[in-house]
Amino acid sequence: MPISAPSIAALLGKISRTPLSVMEVCGTHTVSVFRSGIRSILPPTLRLVSGPGCPVCVTDQGEIEAAISLLDRGAVVAAYGDMFKVPCKGGSLASKRSGGLDARVVTSAMEVLSIAVENPDREVVFLGVGFETTAPATAALVSEAARRGVPNLSVLSFHKRTPPAVELLAADPDLRLSGFLLPGHVCVILGHAPFRFLPEKYGLPGVIAGFEPDQILLGLAEIVRQHEQGAPALRSVYGTAVKKEGNTKALGLLEEVFRHRDAPWRGIGTIPDSGLGLRKAYESFDAEKRFSLSLLPGAPPAGCRCGEVLTGKIIPPECPLFRSACTPLSPVGPCMVSGEGTCGAYFRFYKGDRS
Amino acid sequence: MKDTAITLGHGSGGRQSADLVSHLLESFGKRGIGPEMEDAALLPGGYAMTMDGFTVSPRRFPGGDIGHLCVCGCANDLAVRGASPDFLGISLVLEEGISPEEVSSYMESAASTCAELGMTLAAGDTKVVPSGAVEGMIITGCAFGQIRTPRTLSMSSIREGDALLVTTSVGRHGAAIASARFNLPVEGLLSDCAPLWPALSPLLHLEGLRCMRDCTRGGLGTVLCEWAEASELHFSLDEDSIPVSFQVKSLCDVLGFDPLYMACEGCAALAVAPSDTEETLRILRQSPLCGDAAVIGRVSSAEPKGMVSMRTSIGGERLVDMPWGEILPRIC
Numbered sequence A: 001m002p003i004s005a006p007s008i009a010a011l012l013g014k015i016s017r018t019p020l021s022v023m024e025v026c027g028t029h030t031v032s033v034f035r036s037g038i039r040s041i042l043p044p045t046l047r048l049v050s051g052p053g054c055p056v057c058v059t060d061q062g063e064i065e066a067a068i069s070l071l072d073r074g075a076v077v078a079a080y081g082d083m084f085k086v087p088c089k090g091g092s093l094a095s096k097r098s099g100g101l102d103a104r105v106v107t108s109a110m111e112v113l114s115i116a117v118e119n120p121d122r123e124v125v126f127l128g129v130g131f132e133t134t135a136p137a138t139a140a141l142v143s144e145a146a147r148r149g150v151p152n153l154s155v156l157s158f159h160k161r162t163p164p165a166v167e168l169l170a171a172d173p174d175l176r177l178s179g180f181l182l183p184g185h186v187c188v189i190l191g192h193a194p195f196r197f198l199p200e201k202y203g204l205p206g207v208i209a210g211f212e213p214d215q216i217l218l219g220l221a222e223i224v225r226q227h228e229q230g231a232p233a234l235r236s237v238y239g240t241a242v243k244k245e246g247n248t249k250a251l252g253l254l255e256e257v258f259r260h261r262d263a264p265w266r267g268i269g270t271i272p273d274s275g276l277g278l279r280k281a282y283e284s285f286d287a288e289k290r291f292s293l294s295l296l297p298g299a300p301p302a303g304c305r306c307g308e309v310l311t312g313k314i315i316p317p318e319c320p321l322f323r324s325a326c327t328p329l330s331p332v333g334p335c336m337v338s339g340e341g342t343c344g345a346y347f348r349f350y351k352g353d354r355s
Numbered sequence B: 001m002k003d004t005a006i007t008l009g010h011g012s013g014g015r016q017s018a019d020l021v022s023h024l025l026e027s028f029g030k031r032g033i034g035p036e037m038e039d040a041a042l043l044p045g046g047y048a049m050t051m052d053g054f055t056v057s058p059r060r061f062p063g064g065d066i067g068h069l070c071v072c073g074c075a076n077d078l079a080v081r082g083a084s085p086d087f088l089g090i091s092l093v094l095e096e097g098i099s100p101e102e103v104s105s106y107m108e109s110a111a112s113t114c115a116e117l118g119m120t121l122a123a124g125d126t127k128v129v130p131s132g133a134v135e136g137m138i139i140t141g142c143a144f145g146q147i148r149t150p151r152t153l154s155m156s157s158i159r160e161g162d163a164l165l166v167t168t169s170v171g172r173h174g175a176a177i178a179s180a181r182f183n184l185p186v187e188g189l190l191s192d193c194a195p196l197w198p199a200l201s202p203l204l205h206l207e208g209l210r211c212m213r214d215c216t217r218g219g220l221g222t223v224l225c226e227w228a229e230a231s232e233l234h235f236s237l238d239e240d241s242i243p244v245s246f247q248v249k250s251l252c253d254v255l256g257f258d259p260l261y262m263a264c265e266g267c268a269a270l271a272v273a274p275s276d277t278e279e280t281l282r283i284l285r286q287s288p289l290c291g292d293a294a295v296i297g298r299v300s301s302a303e304p305k306g307m308v309s310m311r312t313s314i315g316g317e318r319l320v321d322m323p324w325g326e327i328l329p330r331i332c
């Protein structure tokens, strides 16, 4: 019989002695933590810090501006839904769509193939956004478009790799994190190897967990246990879904289509080797090349402290714009736009600052 | 209104919709929140009236179609204010090119729902617009009926200590539409679209019945947030007692939606005095539509006032806020 969340929480309270700060890297974890009210049942010794794992939030201002410029140039721009509301200088995909330009919500990358085939006289661009969970679908789209020779389809790849960002945070002396809760779905693709540096290089626990509240609590219990016993390791509590070697098919597809490159992370800056650009062999599907875009890191909105929020240095209520100038309705920074953004989650679910 | 253009977010039933309506009502010298923002207007002489437009895509969905939806939507707006659905007007705006067979099939399902309710079609209008001016068709219903309760059912009647109920499991209409729109078929997922009058009318004699609302756009979460705000009381919900079907849960998991904010078309939220709660449940459960009816929370004078909080399945606490903007599927 699975152990219930309340009993894991009770267990956590018993074993947790030293104060610990654990980062949940992924936005899906962040939202699940808030939605289930996990913080309110954690022992006082355990602090959860939200990390940079919301794909919308870390997409750079300059990248969104580039996407919008393609709409202005008459292209059909297809993107996942939560990109639509992110504001930048030129508006947002949603406001451009209201203005009559052709921005379309898709739920899978493959849909873009049919859009391109059905509109042979239009340029159709897919915004490749997300981490290792969504990048394989983009890779599959590019590979399929190449196989079928679809000339009017291209991809603007803003895909990002999780491990380099996690390493940056693990090495940050200001953060003093005691361990990482790693996203199960990313590790289903990547396997264990890319995160081994956590225990090996930094002596930190790295625990791969699923997104249900009981799985998150189990992951936290494992981190606490490793700490109390002085035995940091990379472990999965995600069950059989995570194979040590990852999903070799998806990894093969990523390898075939993408190369690593430096990428700008909103509010954090450029992280070496953390981006996925199209390989030379697929150059003709690269929207950056096709439209001669030069991606400059955009300036973050004035006053927005997303960078510090994304690296867990402050919590959103500490940002002076939180809830005053910055709300989900008129977001200043992307952390407020996305359903998985830390500021948005604090806004919707956090009781502490309201009562 | 701060926004410079009207966006789809203004049509999603959440905070932005409320802003838009307030803005539009300014010319009439009316405020946007409070008692004036109920589902149907109570008119002098004991009558109630409501209007509702529908532009659902796809027009035929698992569990119904736009004709059935139009009659249910209008009739339910009357029913939750204690008025019988007596008369209906329908206005059709048709895009040139739509097939007459398709349109009459919606009229047939509208007619059979009217027949079921004893509702009479009293007025109608048709317009045809050039292709591209609307997507397929827009159907607008206007319903008129007689108030059958001696007490005014309204948000302003909600009191501290009241129980909060739902009449059936939540989110099925929104989930069925999303499953059709995003091409994610879920076995056994049907819209809950149905007329509520037969289930709600036997409650009208209960003195403890305070307020009812059908949870359409924006879902149960939006209704309760509006009630909490208008009554300036605190609403506390118990996550485990909110009925959500397995199908709705799984679709919401995939798309990153919250069942609390998914539209319903045959589910009402009720506020009832403690003395009549049991009787309300007993009566509701006699209706074939309301087998899952449940008490899901309480109204109190606790802090924070004007807000909704929830005790989660794992024993945690969190806020329930109104949805903001257009509800879009997430990335991963």
Ligand code: SF4
Residues within 6 Å of the ligand: A303, A304, A305, A306, A307, A309, A316, A319, A320, A321, A322, A323, A326, A331, A332, A333, A334, A335, A336, A337, A343
């Ligand atoms: S509250 Fe708004 S402005 Fe402040 S950090 Fe978050 S997104 Fe940026």
